[in-house]
Amino acid sequence: MTGTRPRPRVSFIIPTLNAQALLDGCLQSIRRQHYPQELVEVLVMDGGSTDRTTTIAEAYGARVVPNPHRLAEPGVALGQQVAAGELFVVMAADNELPSERWLSLMTACFEDSNVGGAYTHVMNSPMDPRFCRYVNLMHADPFNWFVYGAAVDPRRFRDVFPVRRRDGYEIYQFRGYDRPLIALAQAFVIRAGLSRPGDSVNDDILPIWNLIDASYELAYVPEAGVYHHTLRSFPHFVRKFRTSIRRNLDVDNAGSLARRALLSAAQRRRQYLWFLYSFSVLFPFIDALRGWRRDRDPAWLYHPLACGSLSIVMLSQLLRARIQHLWDGAIEKGHARA
Secondary structure, eight states: OOTTTOOOOOOOOOEESOOOOHEEEEEEHTTTTOOOGEEEEEEESSSOSSSEEEEEHHHOEEEEEEOOOHHHHHHHHHHHHHOOOSSSEETTEEOOOOOTTTHHHHGGGGSSSTTTEEOOEEEETTTTTHHHHHHHHTSHHHHHHHHHHGGGGGGGGGTTOOOETTTTTTOOOOTOOOOOOOOTTTEEETTTTTOOOOOGOOOOSSHHHHHHHTTOOOEEOTTTTTTEEEOSSSSHHHHHHHHOOOHHHSSOOOOHHHHHTTSHHHHHHHHHHHHHHHSSSSSHHHHHHHHHHHOGGGGGGOOOOHHHHHHHHHHHHHHHHHHHHHHHHHHHHHHOOO
16 A cells, blocks of 8 residues: 555454354454554454353454344444444454455555455465365355356456456456355455445345445455365364255345345356256266366365265255244144134
């Protein structure tokens, strides 16, 4: 950022719930930024942790704000209401900033008044286990990777979107093309004052699509990157996505359901083809070999196993939700007769 313009005040918004295992690294990476710390506010939106999460947050000078909703996305929306910064950085507790220049790199593009948000790509750190590396290489879970294709990973956006390059960042043209999968949770930076509509409170992707639809430019900063310690193992992957799928089926106005109507025709078709793809084994194996060849990382070989396992979890949760719906309906009829 140039020396003639004052640096913006930045608020980090981090939703937490029993995050003691990873929060220390997240906050440490924020506090070691080469950026005036008096201009850095850290809000930990805590959903009622019973471990050392709040103690760790306070040790790093963070402000702990109770999140009565417990869930991450409503916690972020609450954080946006109380944050004092000119720019908000939304992070998960399992994120770390890999460079001490990260904040300077990500805020520089906001000198352009047309930029409403900035994002970067997920990186693997030396501490990440192999299955975590696999998911980070895809930049998403296997289902969304299949549905969105190159539009899931900022490093491949140039394959599907027109681009304008600026000094230190890139602006991609998203309107009129497939929807990109960019998440607030992965260290997305957004201008204060850009409202978060009520239909996006339970989602961390719809707010970004709202920015695109409102004609704001989004800046991709390739030099920044962000670590994402998302998974510990394959069993952790299964448990995590079982919980996520169940929540999306049970929560009113779940973001993934609201997004379906906004997908392109090609993306919707790929949703319907997912189960054929995932259970075929052959096609996931071919894609695993392609990924291994491109990234030179054998973690891609988890792909067939991850695809099939995720489909089994999805089908089991869909069946559970259907049975629950029928059971609730039978109870309501019984009460009505009584």
